[in-house]
Amino acid sequence: MEKGKKSYSAHVLAIPYPSQGHINPLLQLCKRLVSKGLKATFAITIFISNSIHHHHHHPPQSNSSLQFDTISDGCDQAGFPQAGSVQDYLARLEAAGSQTLAELIRKYGSSDNPIDCIIYDAYLPWALDVAKQFGLAGATFFTQPCAVDYIYYYVHHGLLKLPVESSPVSIPGLPLLELKDMPSFIYVHGSYPAYFELVLNQFSNVDKADYVLVNTFYQLEAQVVDSMSKLVSPLMTIGPTIPSSYLDNQLENDNDYGFDLYHLDPSACTNWLSTKPKGSVVYVSFGSMADLGEEQMEELAWGLLESNFYFLWVVRDSEKEKLPTKFKQETLGKGLLVGWCSQLEVLSSESMGCFFSHCGWNSTVEALSLGVPMVAIPQWTDQLTNAKFVQDVWKVGVRVKVDEKGIVRREEVEACIREVMEGEKGKEVKENAVKWRDAAKQAVTKGGTSNRNIDEFVSKLTSSLC
Numbered sequence: 001m002e003k004g005k006k007s008y009s010a011h012v013l014a015i016p017y018p019s020q021g022h023i024n025p026l027l028q029l030c031k032r033l034v035s036k037g038l039k040a041t042f043a044i045t046i047f048i049s050n051s052i053h054h055h056h057h058h059p060p061q062s063n064s065s066l067q068f069d070t071i072s073d074g075c076d077q078a079g080f081p082q083a084g085s086v087q088d089y090l091a092r093l094e095a096a097g098s099q100t101l102a103e104l105i106r107k108y109g110s111s112d113n114p115i116d117c118i119i120y121d122a123y124l125p126w127a128l129d130v131a132k133q134f135g136l137a138g139a140t141f142f143t144q145p146c147a148v149d150y151i152y153y154y155v156h157h158g159l160l161k162l163p164v165e166s167s168p169v170s171i172p173g174l175p176l177l178e179l180k181d182m183p184s185f186i187y188v189h190g191s192y193p194a195y196f197e198l199v200l201n202q203f204s205n206v207d208k209a210d211y212v213l214v215n216t217f218y219q220l221e222a223q224v225v226d227s228m229s230k231l232v233s234p235l236m237t238i239g240p241t242i243p244s245s246y247l248d249n250q251l252e253n254d255n256d257y258g259f260d261l262y263h264l265d266p267s268a269c270t271n272w273l274s275t276k277p278k279g280s281v282v283y284v285s286f287g288s289m290a291d292l293g294e295e296q297m298e299e300l301a302w303g304l305l306e307s308n309f310y311f312l313w314v315v316r317d318s319e320k321e322k323l324p325t326k327f328k329q330e331t332l333g334k335g336l337l338v339g340w341c342s343q344l345e346v347l348s349s350e351s352m353g354c355f356f357s358h359c360g361w362n363s364t365v366e367a368l369s370l371g372v373p374m375v376a377i378p379q380w381t382d383q384l385t386n387a388k389f390v391q392d393v394w395k396v397g398v399r400v401k402v403d404e405k406g407i408v409r410r411e412e413v414e415a416c417i418r419e420v421m422e423g424e425k426g427k428e429v430k431e432n433a434v435k436w437r438d439a440a441k442q443a444v445t446k447g448g449t450s451n452r453n454i455d456e457f458v459s460k461l462t463s464s465l466c
């Protein structure tokens with residue numbers, strides 16, 4: 001096949017880990033690569049593909065440069081719940097994923113658009129083995145911040161011994177970390193062993209990857225990016241991976257991720273927000289997976305109400321029954337509860353005051369990129385470390401304190417919201433948030449660090465094919 005005849009310079013096949021927080025950033029990276037002249041095929045699982053076509057109003061549309069295809073996670077009928085355990089799910093994903101990925105590569109291999117490179121979520125190192133069987137280039141994509149990846153690197157290589165015996169922990173390139181600032185699998189040693197193995201395995205074959213892409217931007221984590229680049233290379237920061245219209249506006253019609261796994265009623269939030277004064281609303285969301293206890297939900301509910309600010313709270317359908325019974329009526333006038341929203345639209349609303357967030361990495365980057373201060377209520381995995389950076393490194397928010405039972409009490413909820421919404425502290429975090437917003441925009445704009453790294457990735461990949 002002669003490359004010169006094609007309308008694109010290389011064809012990449014992207015394999016996300018099948019969850020909302022992993023799909024969004026990889027899909028955005030693909031859109032950027034397409035804007036730089038590549039063709040991208042984004043392969044979701046058969047289960048996700050079927051469910052968005054059943055429940056979604058506007059399933060993402062393929063065009064000639066960005067198209068969708070499927071692989072199997074071995075759970076085609078019901079997705080994750082079909083597996084017996086996390087371990088079972090991950091085993092099925094690897095077995096069925098490897099096989100169907102190979103089939104996909106063969107299918108395109110006998111078409112006019114053979115695959116040149118696999119970009120795979122770092123949670124799926126087996127995708128690199130498949131790529132290499134076919135002699136293709138492989139780019140691993142770390143969806144989490146460099147600081148967290150670097151901690152896992154340390155653990156994977158035995159540079160940090162577990163359980164951690166004394167704190168604070170000192171790792172070059174990172175601030176001193178207390179145990180509660182470590183990823184949850186380290187903080188609570190032995191918790192979620194299958195997921196812990198998954199995050200450590202991100203480094204199992206990283207030395208064989210041709211490119212290492214990290215979903216962050218240089219300024220945000222300069223020291224740790226410098227430290228980790230000496231150990232893992234070529235390491236390229238390519239974020240923030242949020243739709244272009246919220247950042248640099250270079251990509252046409254890139255206004256949303258376009259891939260909601262939950263039912264969305266976009267007008268409900270925007271209409272409500274548009275009636276609220278500037279900077280007056282607390283937006284509360286814990287992402288696509290968090291599953292808070294009933295007692296915690298109750299404390300949050302009353303804390304929000306007692307703070308007396310307007311609030312918009314995303315409570316997914318599976319969480320609704322945990323709300324206190326009287327709460328719904330009492331919120332009238334002050335609060336809006338929705339099952340899912342367009343988070344970017346909400347965060348960029350004039351009325352946005354602060355983001356009460358679980359500090360999932362996408363949510364954190366979205367808040368930083370849109371200049372919204374945060375109250376951090378981390379739950380598990382990387383969120384604890386993200387919250388540390390939010391409070392002490394980027395200084396764009398405060399982290400809640402938990403009591404001896406691990407619960408954040410209503411008084412604490414209220415106090416943290418007040419701290420970020422009012423007074424001196426409020427002013428300071430708001431100013432810092434605006435500073436990070438500008439840095440985020442700069443990173444993806446022409447001449448910015450991430451923009452240059454993406455260009456370099458494209459040009460290296462393209463020239464390696466000639």
Ligand code: UDP
Pocket residue numbers: 020021022024285286287288289290314339340341342343344359360361362363364366
């Ligand atoms: N999100 C959304 N609507 C909601 C809640 C979340 O669109 O009501 C999006 C959010 O913008 C982010 C993603 O879902 O891009 C959640 O990813 P994150 O890493 O923050 O958390 P996770 O869901 O992985 O815990």
